[in-house]
Every structure is written in C-alpha cells, then in structure tokens.
Amino acid sequence: MIDQRFDPSAHEQRIYKRWEEAGCFRPSMDTAAEAYAIMIPPPNVTGSLHMGHALNNTIQDILCRFERMRGKNVRWQPGMDHAGIATQMVVERQLAASGGNQDRRSMGRDAFVDKVWEWKEESGGTILNQLKRLGASCDWENTKFTLDPEMNVAVNKVFVDLYNEGLIYRAKRLVNWDPHFQTAISNLEVENKEVDGHMWHFKYPLAGGETYTYVERDADGNVTLEEERDYISIATTRPETMLGDGAVAVHPSDERYAPIVGKLCEIPVGPKEHRRLIPIITDEYPDPNFGSGAVKITGAHDFNDYQVAKRGNIPMYALMDEKGFMRADGEDYAAVAEVAQRIAEGKEDFDEAKIAAMNLVPDPYRGLDRFEARKAVVVDITAEGNAVMVPKPQKEAASPAKPAPAQAGEPGSPADGDSGSSPETADIEMIPYVENKKIMQPFGDRSGVVIEPMLTDQWFVDAQTLAKPAIAAVREGRTKFVPENWDRTYYNWMENIEPWCISRQLWWGHRIPVWYDDAGNHYCALTEAEAQAMAGEGSELSQDEDVLDTWFSSGLWPFSTQGWPEETDGLKAFYPGATLVTAFDIIFFWVARMMMLGIKFMDGEVPFKDVYIHAIVRDEDGKKMSKSEGNVIDPVDLIDGIEADALVAKRTTGLRQPEKAPQVEKATRKRYPNGFEAYGADALRFTLAAMATKGRDINLSVDRVAGYRNFGSKLWSATRFAQMYEAKFESRVNPSTLRLALNRWIVSELYKCCDAVSVAIEDYRFNDAADAAYQFVWSVFCDWYLELSKPILQGVDGEDKAEVRHVLSWTLERIFEVLHPFMPFITETLWEQTAARETFLMQQSWPGLSDGFADPDATAEMDWVLSVISQIRSVRSDVNVPAGAKVPVRFIGANEITTQRIETHRDVIMRLARLETLAHADQAPAGGVKTIVGEATLVLEIADLIDAGEEVARLDKQLGKIGGEITGLEKRLGNEAFVAKAPADIVTEQRQRLADLKGTHDKLSLARDQLAAL
C-alpha cells in the first residue's frame, strides 16, 4: 500500500536520479523510429531559473516526453550560452568585490579569461541543476557549452566561409557604443527609453557677418514674418556634439534658406579666434516643418546625420573616446581647427584616417564627461548671446507648446536654473529658448548607460543577403510560427534588417579568426597556421583582439551542437529540429539568426519546422515580475516551499539597491504572508501547462498551483483506493471483451480523453490538453467511476468484482501514462509503487488513438445513470431533504430500456442518491416531488418533508426557465429561413431538443398543477 499522501521531496530527486542512471533521457537512435529534436534555448551560464524558464522548459519537456512515449527517437539538446557581456560583468564585479585592487586590465587578457573559466566551473550553470528539479528530460550526456572547443570549430568555419563569400566584412561604421563596457553592441542590445530632455535653440552666425532676408509664410502663402538675419537657427538635444558638426543641412525645397545655401556659417562655440565655419547644404533629410527646418550635421555621433554626411561627403569628426569622454588626444585645437577650416572651404582633401585623427574638441572641454561638456557648451553659447531668445512666458500662459524656461543640464536631471538671460527690452524679459521635452534615448540593455553612436572599425554580417532565404522559408511554410501571427513580427524585422555588427571589444567569447600583419593586411583563416601560410613566412601576425557577439554562436546552435561540420549521426537525425520553443522577446536575437545561419550552412534546410512562441509569465496582477516590486516568484521556492521569513530575507539580501529593501519586504509580506508551501514540481508544471494558452501573457497565481497540487493528491488517493480494494495492477485488459456497461463506459471515456490530449499537444494547445486530462481524472474517473464501482467492490466476489478490479487498475495505469508528460514525478512514483515493474513509466507507450473503443451504448446507459443520480441529488438539495435521510422514489412511465437500466443499476442509484426504495408506479402518487429523466418521471415521496407552496414555487421557477428556452426554439424553428438555410443536422438537433423540453415541461407542469390543487 502506498503512503497516505505524496511527498514530493521524498521522491522527485530520487526518481530523477533513477531515470538519469538508466539512460532514459538518451535518444534511442533507433533508425526505424522518427527522429524528434528540440534545441533548448541555451540559458546564460550566469543564469538562474526564473518563471519564464520554468514555462519554457515545461513545454519542451511535455513535448519530449509525449513524443518519446509515442516511440520517437527524441533528443532534447541541452546546453548553455557563454553570454559574453553578462558573464564578463559578473566576474569583473566579483573581482571588484573581492577587495584586491586587481581589475580586468591589470590582470591581462589571458589571466582574466582563465579567471572566468574558473568561475564558470565553480558557479556557472546552476540553472541546469534547477532544470533537473523541474523534471527536464534533456539528453544531458550531450550537454554543450557555446565556448566548447568543438563549438569553436563551427564558429570559425562559419566565420571564414562567410568572410570568403563577402558576407562578413570589416568596415568603419557608426555603431552603438556602450561607454560602460567599452564595446560596440548590436542595435538589438539597445533599449530606447523615453526620458525628460531639453531641446536648445542656437544661432549659427553667417560667415563674414553676411545677412539675408528670412521670410516665413503660412499655408496660403501670406507672409507672417520677415526680418533680416545674420544667422541660421538650429535646434539640438545634444549641444556637445556641435563641436563635431560638419555642415548645416536644410531641405532643398525650403525657400526660407534658399538665399544662404552654399554659404558658410559659424559653429558658435570654442575659442573665438578659431571658430570653425561649416557649409550650409541641402539634403532630403531635414523636415521643413520641424523646428527651424535647419539641422546641424554631426556624422560621427548621430545615425541620421551619418547618412546625410555620407551622401554629401561631409567629414565626420569623432569627439569622444571609448569611455564617452571628450577626446583629449591629438594636436591642439587651434591647429586642428585650421585644417578643418580648409576642408570646409574645399581647399584641402581629406580621407577617413585623416579625419579620424583630428580632435576638434576645444582645449577647455577636453577630457570632460560628455554630459559635463554639454553643460559647459550650453553655458558658453548662451553667455556669448548665441542662444535664440524668446519672451519669458507669463505664469498663466503656460501653454505646453510654447517655450519653457531656460535650463541647462543633463537629460533626466532637474534644471540647473537660469543661465545668463539677457533682457532686450525693459518690459518683456527675454530668455533662452529651451524646450523641455520627452526624448527617446538609447540605453545599453546590460549596462544601463546612455549609448553613444561612435565611428569605429567593426566586423559586420551582411544580414540582408542572409535574410532573403530565411524570409522565403517562412513564406513557403517550411517553418511555421505558432501562433501564426508572429510571422508578421518576423517579416517586419527581417525585411528591414540592417548589417549585423558582430565584433565586441570584450575578452570572454570566441576570438575573431582574423590575423593582421605589420603592414595592416589581414588574413581570415581557421587557424593561425593557415593565416601564417597566407601571409607568408616571416610575417609577424597578431590576432584580432575582438570577440564575436554571443548570438553569433547561438545562431549555430541547431547544428553546432550536433557535431557540425562533421557529418555525425546526430546531425543527420536531429537537423532540422521539430519545434523551437521560446518567448517572443528572442525572435530577433535568436530565432532569426538561427534561420539565417541554419539555412545558409545546412544546404537550405531550415533549423526547425515549428516555432512555438509562448507567453511571458507575470504575477497574478499582470505585473512584470521584478525584484524592486517584490513580486518575483522563484520556481524552486514553489517546488520546495519556503517560509515567509526566509522568503523576505532572500529578496531583501538579493537586492542590488539595499535602500529599496524595506519596501520589498513589506510588499512580500503582504503578498505572501505564509511564504509558499512545498507544492512540488508536478503542480508547478501542471499549472504552467494549464495556463499556456496561445495568448501573450500568463498571470501566475499561487492559488492555482495549490489547486493543481490538490489534483496530484486526488490521483494519489484514487490509487490508494484501488489498492485498498485489491485492484490488480499490471493486468491485461481487452476492452472489447468487457461485460459491465460501467467498465465499457470508463474505457470509452478514457480513450476519448487520451485522444483529446494527443490532439491538443500536437496542436500546441497545452491548456486544452491539461484540462482534458484534469476533467477526466477528477470529474469522470474519481467522482463517478470510483463511486459507481464501490457497490461492486464492496459486494460479493464474482465475475463483476473481478472485472472492476482489473479495469480500475488498468485505467489508472493509462491515466499515469497520459498525465506523465505533465506530472512526471508523481506518475512515475505511482507506477513504481503499485507493482514490480520492468520498465519506467516514461518508457511506456502512449495510450490512445484507438478508435475501436468508443462504446456509444455503454455511454448512453451510464449517462442515464449519472443523470438520474444527479437529478435526485439536486432535488433533494433544493427542497432541503436532510443529507442523511433516505427517501423512497418511484419511476412513472419508464419504457423498456429504462426499466432494464433501473434493474441493472438499482444498487448504485440507491446508494449514491440515498434512496430508501426504488420502485415503479403507473400513476404519480399524490404530493411528492417530481423530476424528469428522459421519458420517465421520478417522484420523491417526501410530501411530509416539504412545504407544498415552496415546492410549487420551485417548479414554477424551473418551468419558467424551460418555457423561455422553448419559446426561443419555437421562434427559431418557426423561421422559414432558418429551416431552409441552416444545416440539416442543426435543424434536426434543435427539433429534438424542442421535443425533449416540451415533454419535460408537460410533465413538470402536470406535477405542479396536481400539487397546487391539494
């Protein structure tokens, strides 16, 4: 006999170990079987399990266990990602915390990388053990790490091949630069956030004091403003970049500036004697309706300007160093500015290298942080009177469209106060024109610092070329997104894809397989020896310092893990994979890259057939789980349980910002006053599956987890029930030879359930699959089958009892099987403890898809029994018959079939409906409470127990309800158009329903009238 209750902590890890030791997770490599592969989204080596992982991996495990039971050759490919920036960050932080004055740079590259490996061996990969706690049936013996030597071989080959085809190239481009990590990052790693910012308006004086007539017109061409100007007005959110301006651009159609196009204007900052003059040019980019219509062009620090500068051959002067400080290198400003001047006047040629060497930061700004420089520039320009001035707004006229008070400061910070306003008239105070406005600012997703566009030499992948076949593959349906509307997101991005910057100025990652000689030539090769051969003897080679974007190696995951470029059995069997399971936030980062690189290197074959995009897990109020909210739920806490105090302590100490901790403590105590019980992995998995609809978000509620833990308990105790009545586990049941309707019915229902689960999983409707199993097990099997079997099991020994004993345990075993993908631990434990087994449950065959077992006769018969019992119970409850009281019941007007059924099921009806007697009668006895089942009327002879008036009222209520339905149906059936146009089976069905309702109505109303007449 099994224990009274299931204790997850006593079995989960024990069972997992048994599976692992028996090699249950290994692919069968049976060539006759269909291969089925899922590539795990490799978690970061620094990662620990969060709810998103729990959902992601539960889904994958359900698919894998299901397909394994269906006999497929399954490989769930596990592994980890080296996560360049994240890992380097962790180890650097640890170095800093360890107190020594060592940092990455003082250690040197090799020592630091060794340190990271050391960290990885000790602390990395806790997430894989957490996945085991969840029950993940990964093929652990084939675990890969993206930095494994064999993976490196694949990475190098891909790089070299793409390079040789011209699909990887090195170029000086404007890239997103992270000043904190001092590396380039791809545009995907940039988060644009709206912050409070300012827009300053400055005057760029025309060279030589020239003037022109500035005219503004309204939509009808009427002149609204006309004045002589000796400047052009410019708006900017980044004044510090003015130092690198190469031109001012206006739209070619902008008549306001037509008189001055081609002339030079002065950048109003820097030493007066060396003011740089830059040309006023035309370009399609400026929007005449925005701001003044004139845009300063700083090619080296803005992506739009970069394009304009390229088109107009405008020099792009880089102003900052890799930390985001104003450059302090090179010659004095005076000397450089002179050269720049000759270039602007077209008197001197320039090239990239020459421009790059020029530091146009005036001496006083050199070495300043970019935000400090901004403040200084604003103050200096304003002091000199080159800020555009506007009247100070009156207090009451604070229209948001109007200029706001002057402020100088860095974005996001409050104003520093007025800076040098110069009143022009006595009456109206004039102030510098500075708009307070929300601006979108780029931040590094890891560092959180403001990203700086920087002109640097980087390696790029020609993504546009690789994207074409990847788009076609989805268009042609060779890879399908589920839910399918995600393909729009995919197309949208792939069709507008930009060159992918793959080089990173980090140390942790795959070195770029390129070597340079002293002459600046480079050689791309698989190994240094090959590069040396290309360069020739005697050349001193040094390898490119940079490493590759982490996603470059992740993009190869579907084939690099299978041994590519070797033609391994694994590669043959498991490429392409069946389904990629992931959340939407990684479609661009990973899915798109795997599609591009997979198709490129695997002869046009897509890496996976389906991409299942699952929801994001939020808290029960729909809020994103975040540490500062105190609403994060650690999956392992739900599995193992955690006391409230421990939970609070965990959250408080785990915080990055200690000053916020009390808030978190309060939030946590309020939300989870009792901590979490130990619900076990199965309950968590089942919850996630049941909530995994094709929607976008899952709001996880702990109550729900408790509910599904109860479901496990229910199954456990049902098994206990079977053992108590000596059910025979491991029995062979041939469903077609069963005698009892009860047994034929439950077998029929079981298979219905199995098939519903199969179809739902195949269709990625995990919630439907979980619901179907839940409903069958609880509401059909436990609530009815077990109850109905009791009279037989408790009765005399005989054929009936033997049959029930066999079917009871046999059905339970099939339930273990069908629930196994969802709740592997409890089902395997039950399997193990109910008989001496030769195999694991997880190795059993999947039940179902056996059409022959539907048994309509048995189903109809049992439905009738259930209906009789339910209705009697309902009536009893309605008229407040004491639960313990046994009542006499008569059937009136029962036909032959019903009479037969009454005899067959008399015992069980009497027991479950708590009847004293069950008999036939030709006529309804006076009084009594009546209900209708099919053609027969059931009379509960309890006239003395009830109040006639109340009973009449009860019947009236029912009659009203039925009458309403009858009216509706009659109206519909009376509609000729309905009868003519609706499908025949619908019409028949509704006619039948109307007839049934009418019969019920007649009988009930007769009963009501009789009662009322008393």
Add this chain to the structure above:
RNA sequence: GGUCGAUUAGCUCAGUGGUAGAGCACUGCAUUGACAUUGCAGGGGUCACUAGUUCGAACCUAGUAUCGACCACCA
C-alpha cells in the same frame, strides 16, 4: 508613426458561427469508510460600445472607446 494584441462571472482566464465555460473566490449542506489538499448542491455574465454580414454573432466585417506590447522616430 508602423505592427501586433486585449476588453467574457467578484478575480485570473478558456472559448473561431448553432444551449456561454474552467480554476480560484462566494453560499448552503455533509465528517470513522480513497481523498477536508474532500464530497454534494447552488448563486453569479447586456461576452466594452456602435453599425453591418448571416437563418443565426462572444466568435466574421467596419468603426468607436479604453488598456497593453513591440518596432521606428524630428535635429
């Protein structure tokens, strides 16, 4: 600005044209008999709004309102 999505019971959500559902919560009854992590019975919904298509609309179409996500953005 572009794209996608949401709006159904007190709460969280299923439901792709034919009788509105689940879990939790709620109400009443039941406790030696597999299970109180339980059982039985029950209450509770103008399916956001408007118009259309249809014999028939929670579901399809168009629009409106509110909320959200992603992408791109004007210096």
